[in-house]
Amino acid sequence: MNKDDENIKISDEFLQLCHSQLNLLFTQFFAQESVIYLTDSQAEEPKLIPILVYPNSSSHHFPSLPPLQENPWEDSFSDALDEKKNSEPLINYYPNSHAPHQLILPLIYQNIVLGLLATTRKNSPWQPTEILQIKEITNTIAIARILEQKQQITVEKLSQLQKFRQLESDHLDDFLHQLRNPLTAIRTFAKLLLKRLFVDDPNYSTSQSIYRESDRIKELIADFSEQWQGKNEEEIFTLDTLHTSFFLTENIENLEVVNIINVIKPMLENIRIIAEEKNIQVLEKINIDTEFILTNKKALREIINNLLDNAVKYTPNNGKVRIEIEQNKGDKIIVKIADTGYGIPLEDQTHIFERHYRGSQINGNISGTGLGLAIVKELADKINIKIKLISPFQWLENQVDNGTEFILEIPINTD
Known part of the structure; x- marks a missing residue:
């Protein structure tokens, strides 16, 4: 599988964990070959994609595998993914095969099938105690996979949030910029009125209020700009460093x-x-x-x-x-x-x-x-x-x- 496959994303850390688990099968259970398949959640129909073969590959190398339909284990996959059987191992025996003892276990987390672990060996059948231990390996891989998927969802949401915040910031910058023009005009009109009116004119106090409130708006805009637009993008914000009220910068x-x-x-x-x-x-x-x-x-x-x-x-x-x-x-x-x-x-x-x-x-x-x-x-x-x-x-x-x-x-x- 190509590591950059758009339909299934896996990290180096997850591959390293899988590699270590398949190494256990090789060293402790004498498995001849093991393959991890993951389900493609983007496909219209359930599809399994091989991500790691051991010992023929490592977490840093992806072999050119044949298409799934050409894989000799294909007939067993549908049974392994069957909802009535997905918690049980599937054991096959192929007498004429170079690795006749085949074991397939689903990768399951909370009744969600995330993939399969397929492993074979030549010399001896799989024993019940061995299968129980291998189930723990599949549990470890399944948990790691679900955590990775959750992390991917979180990263994607964070990326979308950052894009939204940037768009929001741009709109705010535009708004503040455009707001200053009519505000300047209002303050200028209020000044002109104060110059032309006598103090005892009833409109004089109204003009004073207009000028005073325009000053207040100008101050709010200045404080807001100072607190938010003056920050370095790399500066870390915490709940303690942010003011609840934006217009109080001190x-x-x-x-x-x-x-x-x-x-x-x-x-x-x-x-x-x-x-x-x-x-x-x-x-x-x-x-x-x-x-x-x-x-x-x-x-x-x-x-x-x-x-x-x-x-x-x-x-x-x-x-x-x-x-x-x-x-x-x-x-x-x-x-x-x-x-x-x-x-x-x-x-x-x-x-x-x-x-x-x-x-x-x-x-x-x-x-x-x-x-x-x-x-x-x-x-x-x-x-x-x-x-x-x-x-x-x-x-x-x-x-x-x-x-x-x-x-x-x-x-x-x-x-």
């Missing part, structure tokens, strides 16, 4: 002193503009002794942005959203974000922070990916922010819908 656990009011105020300005489209009123209540917390600014911003976005998104028209900032008796700042929205059913609350989980909303008319709260939880865990959920949460008189409140406990800077 060590997220490295906290800094941050003024929480300076973080939240711009986000409130943005969310009010968005809420106006649904006539939703955004309320705020701040009652703290200190404005300084110990956190990761980027992570905190993404956490609060997602919670505010969700509050407006799942609150019907003419509703209300409230953000409260207060200080507990200990060393925490408490941020509460409440809404008069539809609420989160109890059966969904244990899964609400899972990626792509939307629960009862999956059949609703509000689109989403089920990622916002998962990102919130992942980031909160990394920067030591505790997050709680209360729903239903009735905080207004005559509130129609159930409402929801998220509570964040953020460490205060104690220095």
Whole structure:
């Protein structure tokens, strides 16, 4: 057999194992000639292909064997492969042959016939104890073959995955490249509007928000590119070295002193503009002794942005959203974000922070990916922010819908 046969793939390691097993037949059982056949899984009909003859060949040499139909053992193969007999050895005796005592054993693993081992000798019949020992040889070969097939499947899947990931990477590169052009245009338009509008113009704050959010998008793109596109292809990635959130390229656990009011105020300005489209009123209540917390600014911003976005998104028209900032008796700042929205059913609350989980909303008319709260939880865990959920949460008189409140406990800077 040609080692490069497209229909049956075998490795040097498997051939070496087969060679060692046939050598045992030769040295311990005085076999005159032994052949290993493997089944061709690609053939329309069951077909056996010889891969190794011993002692006429080695793992590094493949003899020119006659076609299977010309092989003198052909009449025995169909019986050896018969499902009713495939666990039993087949013994033939040919008195006029130069090797009259023939033994054929199937290579079986979990009722799957992987091939045959055929062996002959001249001087003595095969004894039951010998056959039992030779069965162990066939078991060894069968197990090695099934492991090799599994490895081949794994390698093939890995190769396909690598091709897919490369295609995915190329698409992402194209997307990021093309995204920068309209983003630059948006930022330029926002700058022009700010130059042409007076500060007391109602559209001035809207233009500021457009420019601020375009900066946020630019920052996300830059962080993503830095983390993924800047990596060497040969660099080894592990679960420990990869950040869960791609837009935090620095060590997220490295906290800094941050003024929480300076973080939240711009986000409130943005969310009010968005809420106006649904006539939703955004309320705020701040009652703290200190404005300084110990956190990761980027992570905190993404956490609060997602919670505010969700509050407006799942609150019907003419509703209300409230953000409260207060200080507990200990060393925490408490941020509460409440809404008069539809609420989160109890059966969904244990899964609400899972990626792509939307629960009862999956059949609703509000689109989403089920990622916002998962990102919130992942980031909160990394920067030591505790997050709680209360729903239903009735905080207004005559509130129609159930409402929801998220509570964040953020460490205060104690220095």
